[in-house]
Amino acid sequence: MAKVLLIAEHDGESLNPSTAKCVACAADIAAADIDVAVFAESAASIAAEAASLESVSRVICSENAAYRGGLAAVLAPQIVALAGDYDYVLGPSTTFGKDLVPRVAALLGVNQISDIMSVEGERTFKRPIYAGNAVVTVEAPAGVPLVATIRTASYRPVGTGNSAPVETLEMSADVPDHTRFIASETGKSDRPDLQSAARVVAGGRALGSAENFDLIFKLADKLDAGVGASRAAVDAGYVPNEMQVGQTGRIIAPDLYIAIGISGAIQHLTGIKDAGTIVAINKDEEAPIFEVADIGLVGDLFNVVPELTDAVD
Amino acid sequence: MEKILVGLKRVVDYNVRVRVKGDGSGVETEGVKMSINPFDEIALEEALRIKERGEATEIVLVSIGGGEAQQQLRTGLAMGADRAILVETAEMPDPLSCARALLEIVNRENPELVIVGKQAIDNDNAQTGPMLAALWGRPQATFASKLEFSGNSVRVTREVDAGLDVIEVDLPAVITADLRLNEPRYVKLPDIMKAKKKPLDQVPLADLSIADSPVIAETVFEPPAARERGIMVDDVAGLVGALKDKGLL
Numbered sequence: 001m002a003k004v005l006l007i008a009e010h011d012g013e014s015l016n017p018s019t020a021k022c023v024a025c026a027a028d029i030a031a032a033d034i035d036v037a038v039f040a041e042s043a044a045s046i047a048a049e050a051a052s053l054e055s056v057s058r059v060i061c062s063e064n065a066a067y068r069g070g071l072a073a074v075l076a077p078q079i080v081a082l083a084g085d086y087d088y089v090l091g092p093s094t095t096f097g098k099d100l101v102p103r104v105a106a107l108l109g110v111n112q113i114s115d116i117m118s119v120e121g122e123r124t125f126k127r128p129i130y131a132g133n134a135v136v137t138v139e140a141p142a143g144v145p146l147v148a149t150i151r152t153a154s155y156r157p158v159g160t161g162n163s164a165p166v167e168t169l170e171m172s173a174d175v176p177d178h179t180r181f182i183a184s185e186t187g188k189s190d191r192p193d194l195q196s197a198a199r200v201v202a203g204g205r206a207l208g209s210a211e212n213f214d215l216i217f218k219l220a221d222k223l224d225a226g227v228g229a230s231r232a233a234v235d236a237g238y239v240p241n242e243m244q245v246g247q248t249g250r251i252i253a254p255d256l257y258i259a260i261g262i263s264g265a266i267q268h269l270t271g272i273k274d275a276g277t278i279v280a281i282n283k284d285e286e287a288p289i290f291e292v293a294d295i296g297l298v299g300d301l302f303n304v305v306p307e308l309t310d311a312v313d
Numbered sequence: 314m315e316k317i318l319v320g321l322k323r324v325v326d327y328n329v330r331v332r333v334k335g336d337g338s339g340v341e342t343e344g345v346k347m348s349i350n351p352f353d354e355i356a357l358e359e360a361l362r363i364k365e366r367g368e369a370t371e372i373v374l375v376s377i378g379g380g381e382a383q384q385q386l387r388t389g390l391a392m393g394a395d396r397a398i399l400v401e402t403a404e405m406p407d408p409l410s411c412a413r414a415l416l417e418i419v420n421r422e423n424p425e426l427v428i429v430g431k432q433a434i435d436n437d438n439a440q441t442g443p444m445l446a447a448l449w450g451r452p453q454a455t456f457a458s459k460l461e462f463s464g465n466s467v468r469v470t471r472e473v474d475a476g477l478d479v480i481e482v483d484l485p486a487v488i489t490a491d492l493r494l495n496e497p498r499y500v501k502l503p504d505i506m507k508a509k510k511k512p513l514d515q516v517p518l519a520d521l522s523i524a525d526s527p528v529i530a531e532t533v534f535e536p537p538a539a540r541e542r543g544i545m546v547d548d549v550a551g552l553v554g555a556l557k558d559k560g561l562l
Binding site: 069071072073076094095096098102103104106109111112113114115128129130131132133134135136137139140141143176178179180181185186187195199231235240241242248250255256273277290292293295297298299307313 | 325327330331332333340407408409412431432434435436437438439440441442443444445446447448451452453455456458468471472473474475476477478479480481482483486491492493524526527528529530531532533534535536537540541543544545546547548549550551552553555556559561562
């Protein structure tokens with residue numbers, strides 16, 4: 001049976017939802033044994049979460065202070081030390097996985113498949129290129145480990161209820177001292193996480209200021225939605241970078257996406273094309289966002305958004 | 314530091330709406346505007362600013378591709394790089410082979426810093442930077458939005474999904490540039506003239522004698538699944554009604 005090693009993503013405390021989505025992708029590979037590797041300073045509760053995921057065969061858990069911050073230079077050699085037993089080494093196509101997995105692939109002397117969006121066969125996959133304007137089918141060679149990142153927006157998380165065995169693993173490779181984690185500045189908020197929220201409200205340049213972005217937050221709070229933004233709104237300093245949706249920001253797939261004052265550059269659209277329903281509110285009826293919107297409303301957001309906020313129970 | 318190596322890739326311009334060829338053999342690049350990969354342009358701009366602050370002496374550009382990639386290297390020279398190297402090959406190699414070729418150039422040039430874009434906007438692989446760092450056995454700082462040099466190390470602010478991470482890496486190192494690292498300058502006409510006289514060396518890829526990589530084959534290209542045409546509503550009441558119809562409110 002094919003063996004998969006999936007690298008878990010976490011923030012030091014809990015498992016990132018990207019891991020459960022990667023398990024769903026791995027489970028699409030015919031008859032695969034899926035092991036999840038957790039590298040953390042303090043791994044027990046993260047490993048327990050991973051062990052609860054359906055389709056997981058085993059959790060490999062390695063604890064060391066050096067894993068703080070999830071540095072690629074530290075983790076990659078540890079993963080390579082494990083990889084000999086596996087046919088597949090997989091990680092999420094999040095900033096964590098995009099940083100780490102190519103380093104693993106290069107150390108293993110193989111190429112990597114980035115952003116798997118569907119499994120077509122044991123070594124055949126589809127992935128988006130050109131900001132999602134084309135999809136290419138790729139075929140990995142046999143006889144070498146298949147290393148890949150998974151486009152998490154293409155998958156629904158697997159359920160929980162499993163209790164896979166957890167095995168402890170001693171650190172086996174050297175830790176380089178040339179790379180040091182200093183700090184994380186994360187925008188902790190009480191709103192639903194942008195990546196996993198069922199509803200997302202996003203604002204663009206047309207908001208005009210950080211203060212006006214409050215309109216977006218108010219509507220989002222009414223809808224219990226996550227909040228996103230276009231690159232233009234982030235570049236203009238209205239909101240921080242972690243809210244950017246698009247080719248170079250988050251790729252998301254909420255059930256409902258409401259784009260407000262976002263024109264809809266192709267780089268933005270690639271971040272939302274898996275959304276269930278896209279609503280566009282824009283005063284420019286020619287805006288490209290209307291080409292992909294399921295429901296469009298041409299109007300001035302400064303009138304429409306407060307009215308919509310009031311109309312939502 | 315003595316030297317910064319900057320990688321530039323020639324790609325289909327950011328503003329071009331790419332189309333898949335009718336026979337599914339690739340995307341249409343005939344007669345399409347080509348440019349420097351925008352993230353690589355940011356990488357170069359950062360190198361120029363480091364040099365202008367007096368923290369580096371020489372900026373060397375490197376590209377891998379056909380002879381036409383000289384255009385993008387000349388643009389990079391016009392922006393202010395000192396010289397350029399084109400690793401010449403008719404077929405674009407796979408990412409691992411690119412990283413191996415870059416490693417050969419790194420071993421010849423011995424830069425203290427390599428800066429490349431975080432990804433190329435054609436294949437969106439985002440692999441070359443970390444792969445080069447791995448093969449070189451050196452640190453990587455991906456998705457950089459701010460660099461602060463002190464002594465033999467650089468403190469890098471990285472744009473990650475959760476916000477910002479700060480890491481410190483010793484030189485030499487590989488940095489990959491994210492969008493908000495800087496805003497690249499425009500090229501001025503006199504600089505284009507000057508750039509014609511700057512050295513541009515061509516090295517055939519075959520001369521670098523890199524190992525063969527197991528290549529991932531790209532078999533069929535297709536357009537993405539189209540979304541169905543939506544509806545337009547006249548007002549907020551119409552929008553709320555449409556959302557209720559879909560069970561979303």
